[in-house]
Amino acid sequence: QHHLASTPAAAAGHTAATTGSSSTVATAVSAQSSDSEDDTAEASDQELQSEFQESNCCQDVLDIVADELPRFAPFHTVTALNRLAKLARGMSWEARREVLAESSFVKLLEKLQGQVDAGRLNAFQLSTSLYSCATLQVPQEALGGSGSSGTGISRLLPALESAVQARLADFNDRDVSSALYAYA
Secondary structure, three states, rough: OOOOOOOOOHHHHHHHHHHHHHHHHHHHHHHHHHHHHHHHHHHHHHHHHHHHHHHOOOOHHHHHHHHHHHHHHHHHHHHHHHHHHHHOOOOOHHHHHHHHHHHHHHHHHHHHHHHHHOOOOOOHHHHHHHHHHHHHHOOOOHHHHOOOOOOHHHHHHHHHHHHHHHHHHHOHHHHHHHHHHHHO
């Protein structure tokens, strides 16, 4: 008499019991552990997202960047950049320049550069990155605009532009609007 197991581990246990295979149990337990790790990573991502949303000033975001940058996926990188842009809207140019000079901000742009170079950003993330850099008024020289040397993060703007061109078919109206705003 056969019945459906309610979990992968139960199914593996039933299979192992009927076939005598212990490797099937190990595989199922490994898969179950992987699900548990995915749940932990998802909870950690949600916690990080909450920290960004609860940030009341640019320094809060930069502190998160300093503490968590190595584990940032493109989603986190773009969220941090966008949150900085939103928080900096009412700041004077001098205060904004201080944010742009912070080592955590420079490292955030370096992380973005690596993710763009690896082709890891989707259309929304690309347009949001451009929009956020424009809102923050990151100098074109720092991003690789006219007259830059083409080293370090100064390659970011050309890399973003190339990635946008490669993914243009994926852009919706909002993505196009955000990208156009960045160049206005």
